[in-house]
Amino acid sequence: MSDNINGSRRVFTTEANDILDAWSKLKDEKEKETFISDAEDRTWAEKLKNREHIDKCRKWFCTFEDEHSQQLKAISKQRLWDIYERLELLGYGDDFMWAVDYMELYGIEIVREPEPPTGRGWVKMCPQVTQYLKEAIRPKRLTEEYRAFLQYCLPSLRTAVAAFARLYGNVFPLLASFANLGEIRKHLDPMSKDDIDLKFGSFKPLLPKLLARWERNVAKRLGKYVRDRSWSINIPANVQPGDLVITYTLCCDSCEQFIPSTGVRPAIHDCAPGLERHQRKLSECDDIYVKVLSQLGAQSWHPESYSNLIGYAQSVLVGCNKGDLATVQELDELDPRLSCKICCDSSGLRKIFHWREAVS
Structure with missing residues (x-):
């Protein structure tokens, strides 16, 4: 309902109109007030x-x-457990439960x-889940087994990388660490020392094939820098190419930060000051193991990046030569990104520089 008085339109609801009619029938002013x-x-x-009703409805909802x-x-949890049980019947036991991310x-x-x-339904689901297992579980299992590979195969790796360096010059050890250690890992699935030695012996004839593959894939990405420039990167005389490669493949589980200038995971350790969320207790820095830096393939191949990396490695090597005698101040003078406020004490240095025991 509405009315139009002096050009102004007023709109009333039915309830308001009834109240107005009842009020207009009253004659006494006090009764009107x-x-x-009361209205x-x-x-x-x-x-x-109405507000109480709305609150009750909201609480109920x-x-x-x-x-x-x-x-x-x-229901979802029960469905996953049913899937786990069916996969265990297919032979996926503890390895599956440990490695698969929920x-x-x-x-x-x-x-x-939901059900x-x-x-x-399992007939449709099984191929997809088993394919996921093939892609997800094996790399995680190999990460653990690769520690055994460190113990037995580092001398052979150093020999192979040194041979690569003689063929391709001083720049190749850096590229070899990214382009070829992943290939080596595919052929060596360490189980025992004898088995590893046997596999590595059968792997040696494959080196020329890997070099050819590296030329096709990696050198193609380097483009004009490989063809048109002479790479003048100086490596100290006391640093072996194999050691330099291994330096870049060792890092700490607890602090896997990227070197900002290159986007590459750093060698040994990287607890930069100010990165409190990446600082860990000393006991968490025990596990230092080899990682193949395969993600470098998606990063820049500019030669300045490698110059920076070599500078970082030289700083690490200088600190490692002093072993436990190196102090926090000396490490800070080398490069602040290679120092750690928590780990830089005598026991921490032994853990951080544990790689020297592996390659010595």
């Missing part, structure tokens, strides 16, 4: 009643939403379905 006051009280009481969410999580497995669309898998 009392009527308006306001009734309106306010109605608003409070939140409770329902939480219960529904918990129910869906329980969120990665849940990322498979067919795994996210536990039926026999027919």
